[in-house]
Amino acid sequence: MPGENLSFKKGGDDLGHTLYKRGFLGLDFERLLLYSISYILCIFIISPVVIPLINSFKIEAWGKETVYTVNNYLSCFSDPRILSAILNTLWISTGTTLFATIVGCSLAWLVARTDMPLRKTFEMLNTIPIFLSPFVGAIAWMYLAAPRAGFLNKLALKWFGVQPFNIYGLFGVIWVTGIFFTPIVFLLTIGALKRMDPSLEESSRGCGAGIISTTCRVTLPLVSPAILSAVILVFVSSAGEFGVPLTLGVPYQVETLVTIVFEFLQRENPDYNSAAAVGSILLVLTIFLTYLAKRIVAGASYTTVTGKGYRPSVIPLRRWKYLGLAWNSLYFVVAIFLPIFILFVASLHKFWYGMINLSKLNFYNYYELLFVDKYAVQGFKNSLFLAVVGATVAMCVSTLTSYFIYRTRSYGRSWVEYISNLPVGIPGIVMAMGFLLIFIRTPIYATIWILMVSYIIRFIPYGIRSVSSVLLSLSPELDESSRGCGASFFKTIKNITLPLLKPGFVAGWLLLFIIFFREFPISMLLWSSGNQVMSVAMWYLLEHKTPGLTGGFAIMQIAVIFIAMFIIQKTVGRSEIEM
Secondary structure (H helix, E strand, O other): OOOOOOOOOEOOEOHHHHHHHHOHHHOOHHHHHHHHHHHHHHHHHHHHHHHHHHHOOEEOOOOOOOEEOOHHHHHHHHOHHHHHHHHHHHHHHHHHHHHHHHHHHHHHHHHHHEOOOOHHHHHHHOOHHHOOOHHHHHHHHHHHHOOOOOHHHHHHHHHHOOOOOOOOOHHHHHHHHHHHHHHHHHHHHHHHHHHOOOHHHHHHHHOOOOHHHHHHHHHHHHOHHHHHHHHHHHHHHHHOOOHHHHHHHHHHOOOOHHHHHHHHHOOOOOOHHHHHHHHHHHHHHHHHHHHHHHHHHHHOOOOOOOOOOOOOOOEOOHHHHHHHHHHHHHHHHHHHHHHHHHHHHHHOEOOOOOOOOHHHEOOHHHHHHHHHOHHHHHHHHHHHHHHHHHHHHHHHHHHHHHHHHHHOOOOOHHHHHHHHOHHHHOOHHHHHHHHHHHHOOOOOOOOHHHHHHHHHHHHHHHHHHHHHHHHOOOOOHHHHHHHHOOOOHHHHHHHHHHHHHHHHHHHHHHHHHHHHHHOOHHHHHHOOOOOOOHHHHHHHHHHHOOHHHHHHHHHHHHHHHHHHHHHHHHHOOHHHHOO
16 A cells, blocks of 8 residues: 555554554454454353254154154143142242342341441351352251251250251252342342432431331332342242252252253253253243343332432431341351351261261361362362363453453444343253253363353353453543554553453452352263362262261362452452442
8 A cells, every 4th residue: 555664663563563453354353353252252152042942842763853843842841740840940939039038138228227236247248158159058958957867956856855957848948049149139239228318218217207117118119129130130040049959859859940951961861852941941931030120120210329429327226236136147147157167067077977076076088088089189179270260261251352342332242242141040050951962072072171161151241240340430541542552452451451450350250260169050960070070079979978078078168269258358359249
């Protein structure tokens, strides 16, 4: 072209940089990179959803042509076992949602709007269960409240002559799932309560209304969009929960749609098409509820934040503040202290029979888990590898995808934004089944890499949300100034964008590290010999080894998670992970 000399530097661009700008076949290289990563990500998100849907209509028989029909669905809705599983799933989701909403909203109100003692401490403690594995919680409550061997039943028998607790069955699943999903409601509600204009409540109390009346008639209606979002999220999440019903429900013939899918796929001759049909029923249910929640919340017109400066008001509870303290303390004991306590105590007994024997406390199980049991050792190493490497890859992809969505005007970025958030509302076992069908005839099947790819795709929304929350607060002029001075796309990302994104990047990495380290449903479906992860090894120990070994392995997982949580607190603060 006239006036262009490729043999000398011009504005900091040499021949290599000019060719870089032109890219392959004249395409802009940076846009090609961003388009490729974003669209490939979308393909990987959509495929494990679409392929099971297609398979759910297939009827396949050896030596016969594949037929597409609705017979799989007809079989599902005519099978009493599956109908019972649908009903159990709805009961568990409803019960869990009621439990988590009542407890979570009450705790959020006590911490955010009252003078309850130790509010700041409980604001942090109440979020801990969201980081722990519900599967580990189910094991802990099994040790606490099993019909005859549970620790609480042993104490009740010794002191009162009765054994009143039975954690197995429908109630036990609801109890444990509700405990571990309560922080979701707590986090979403407390954020809305902290942002609400206190003058609205003050006006109510100025007209003579009491604390309870004001809370029910003013406070709760104003934060109802946040509560409704939490309700739908908990309902959908509990419908897709796998570890708790597998541990506490299946032994008592309480099956859910998720456990039915798992059972179909674990048969000697897996029934992929029937499993796909059952999974599709669950998928349609969760997508519908997620869509409904967005429509309802979008239609809400409650204004809780005004242009006036204000500080959240503190409601004096007087003598009732100690009742509030007791309520929050009870949740802490039930959700955090008792489960960790019983797992740790069991881990110190070579043989655990439900009661503490001080003369037989030892660290035998930890020595066994760290140096002797090769299955457990390999599971720990695999989980650590997947958590470190997987979280790093996921955050790099999240950063580039967020940049594509919020820093370019490229075609399709709104679709990328929408699709990248889909996995939040899709049950893990359904996506795992999709990945199984996709990769079963590829080289990465039965390797650790299928787990890594599945983890990244399943949980990529958390990384994107963590990065985008910071990216949206940064002015685009910073990037534009760097590019205007001749810096390349990668130099701008390295020297400008990443340093400014550090809080969100680190918070997202640590959050994904925790999620990858404790992940269970995808792992149970996709693991292979030698590639088992910590949760799979824990299930093996629960089924075939002693309670002490299982408890010790659970404590090791919790210890690593607590270390990561401590780093989050010290590095970026809790506010960065309240998404």
